[in-house]
Amino acid sequence: MQSEDTDEHCPEDLSADEPAPGEQPPEEPVLFYNETVIDHFTSPRNVGEIDNPDGFALVGDPACGDQMKLWIRVEGGYILDIKFKSFGCPGAIATSSMATMLAMGMHIDDARLLTDDDVVRALGGIPANKEHCSLMGVGALHAAIRDYEQRSSKKL
Amino acid sequence: MSRQTIYFDHNATTALCPEARQAMLPFFEGEFGNPSSYHHLGRKARASLQASRYGLADIFNCGPGEVVFTSGGTEANNMALRGAAAALRRRGRHIIVSAIEHHSVLKTAEALAASGYDVTFAPVDDQGVVDPQRVAAATRPDTILISVMSANNETGALQPVHELGKLSRRQGIVFHTDAVQAFGKIDLGTVFEWADLVTLASHKIYGPAGAGALLVRNGTPLASVITGGHHERGLRGGTENIAAIAGFAAASLQAVAGLDEKAARIGSLRDRFEARLLEDISGICINSRDARRVHNTSNICFEGVESESVLLHLDLLGICASAGSACTTGEPGPSHVLRAMGLSNMQAQGALRFSLGRSTTAEEVDTVAAALAGIVEKLRSLSSL
Numbered sequence A: 001m002q003s004e005d006t007d008e009h010c011p012e013d014l015s016a017d018e019p020a021p022g023e024q025p026p027e028e029p030v031l032f033y034n035e036t037v038i039d040h041f042t043s044p045r046n047v048g049e050i051d052n053p054d055g056f057a058l059v060g061d062p063a064c065g066d067q068m069k070l071w072i073r074v075e076g077g078y079i080l081d082i083k084f085k086s087f088g089c090p091g092a093i094a095t096s097s098m099a100t101m102l103a104m105g106m107h108i109d110d111a112r113l114l115t116d117d118d119v120v121r122a123l124g125g126i127p128a129n130k131e132h133c134s135l136m137g138v139g140a141l142h143a144a145i146r147d148y149e150q151r152s153s154k155k156l
Numbered sequence B: 001m002s003r004q005t006i007y008f009d010h011n012a013t014t015a016l017c018p019e020a021r022q023a024m025l026p027f028f029e030g031e032f033g034n035p036s037s038y039h040h041l042g043r044k045a046r047a048s049l050q051a052s053r054y055g056l057a058d059i060f061n062c063g064p065g066e067v068v069f070t071s072g073g074t075e076a077n078n079m080a081l082r083g084a085a086a087a088l089r090r091r092g093r094h095i096i097v098s099a100i101e102h103h104s105v106l107k108t109a110e111a112l113a114a115s116g117y118d119v120t121f122a123p124v125d126d127q128g129v130v131d132p133q134r135v136a137a138a139t140r141p142d143t144i145l146i147s148v149m150s151a152n153n154e155t156g157a158l159q160p161v162h163e164l165g166k167l168s169r170r171q172g173i174v175f176h177t178d179a180v181q182a183f184g185k186i187d188l189g190t191v192f193e194w195a196d197l198v199t200l201a202s203h204k205i206y207g208p209a210g211a212g213a214l215l216v217r218n219g220t221p222l223a224s225v226i227t228g229g230h231h232e233r234g235l236r237g238g239t240e241n242i243a244a245i246a247g248f249a250a251a252s253l254q255a256v257a258g259l260d261e262k263a264a265r266i267g268s269l270r271d272r273f274e275a276r277l278l279e280d281i282s283g284i285c286i287n288s289r290d291a292r293r294v295h296n297t298s299n300i301c302f303e304g305v306e307s308e309s310v311l312l313h314l315d316l317l318g319i320c321a322s323a324g325s326a327c328t329t330g331e332p333g334p335s336h337v338l339r340a341m342g343l344s345n346m347q348a349q350g351a352l353r354f355s356l357g358r359s360t361t362a363e364e365v366d367t368v369a370a371a372l373a374g375i376v377e378k379l380r381s382l383s384s385l
C-alpha cells in the first residue's frame, strides 16, 4: 500500500499578489482606513432610532458577531428618514453610516438596488479584509424595506 | 494638535533599549565576520557569540551549551515541539499542550497531530489558568512531551509550571515552557529545576526582533529541525545573527537587573489603571483578575462595544493597545484564550489588552483611562445591543 501521507502543506498561491514588472510597491497608508471611512466612523451620520417606524431590521454577521439595527420612515414610496445603531467594527459603522446617507430621500425601488459595492465606492474603498462589513448596512436596508412592504401589505 | 504616542502594547513588542543598541552597533560598522570563519574577523564574531551565550547561561544558571540561539520565539517553540516529538517518537506519540498557548505552539501541535501524533489540549479554568490535576489525569504511558506557557500573552495569567514541570519529570516526560512573556517579569533563574526546554524571545524584553533562544537542558532528547550546519550544536543550522544575538544578550541582562523594583513600579501603575477604569466605566470586567498575573498586563472586556472600534479610536488619539493578541489581528473571530476561559463570543469581542512597560508613566495611565471612558461612552451610545 502506498503511504497515505498526502497531507502536504501547500501555501496559497504566492504569485497572486505579485507586482507587474516595473510596478512600484503600493504606498501603505499610515492609517488602515482612508479619511472618508475614518470620518464616517468618528462622526457616523443618521445614528439613532425612529419611534413607530414604517420598516425595521435587525441583522448580524454570524462570522464576526457584529450586529446592527436600522429603522426607516417611508412616505409615498420615499425614504424620508433613516436611522441606525451598530455594535460593530469601524468598517461596519462607516459603511452603515454611508448606506443610510445614500438611501436617505431615495425611492424604495431605487434603494432596493443599492449594493455593498455602491457603499464601498462612495467611501473611496475599504481594506479587502473589511469588505464583508459593508454587507451589513445594505443588508439591513433591504431587510427594512421588505419589512415596510410586509407591514403595508397587511394594512391593505 | 500635538499628539504623543502612548505605548500600551509591550506584550506585542518593545522599544530597543540603549544597552542592546550599543551592543549591536559594532556589527553594523565593520565587524561583519562569520563566526564560522577561521580568520580574525570570524574569531571576533565567534567571541561575541560566545559572550552572548555565556551571558544568557549566567542568567539562567545553566551551561553555555544549553543555550541554543534561534531567530525568535516562534522558531524556538517549533524547535521544541517538533524536535522533542521526533526524538521521542519511538517511545510514544502522545503530547499535551494547553488550550491557551501561543499560536506557534498550538499550530505546531496541530501539525504534529496531523502527522500521526496524538495531542491533548489541556483546558483552563475561568481565570485562564491550567489545572495541573487535569494535566496529570491526561498523561498516559506514551506521553512524551508536555508544553505549557509560563505566562499567557493575552491575560498575563501565570501558569502552574513548577508543578507541571515536576510532575513531568517524575514521569519521565519532557517539559517545555514558552517563557516569552515571563522572561523579565518573573525570576527564571532556576528554570531548569522544573523545565527541560524553555523558549525566550528578544524583542519582548527590549531587545531586537530576530533573536531568541531555546534553552535545552542537558540530556533532553531533541532532534534537529533546521538541518544544514554544525551551528548551535547541530540543532539549528544557519549563520548566526550575531548583531541581534548580542542585542538580545545585552537586553537580557537589563531584563533581570532590578527586576523586583521594576515589577513593583509597573505593577502599581497597572493597578492604578485598572482602578481608574473600574471607577469611571460601568460594565467592564478584568480578565484573569483573580489569577496570579504578570505585573504589566491588563485584559479587559468592555460590555456592548466592539474591540476594533475602541482600538481605532485609541489609535486616532495616538494610543497603542491591542485586541486579544497582536497576532490575531487580521484574523477574524474572538481570541482562543478568552474563549477557552468560557467567555462568550460577544464578551470576547469587546476585549482589549493593555500591556505596560518601562516607559509607562502615571500620567499616561490617567490619559488612557480617561480616553477609554469617553470612547466607550461614545460607542455605547450608538450600540445596537
Ligand code: FES
Residues within 6 Å of the ligand: A061, A064, A065, A066, A088, A089, A090, A091, A092, A130, A132, A133, A134, A136, B332
Ligand atoms: S468585522 Fe464584522 S462587520 Fe466588520
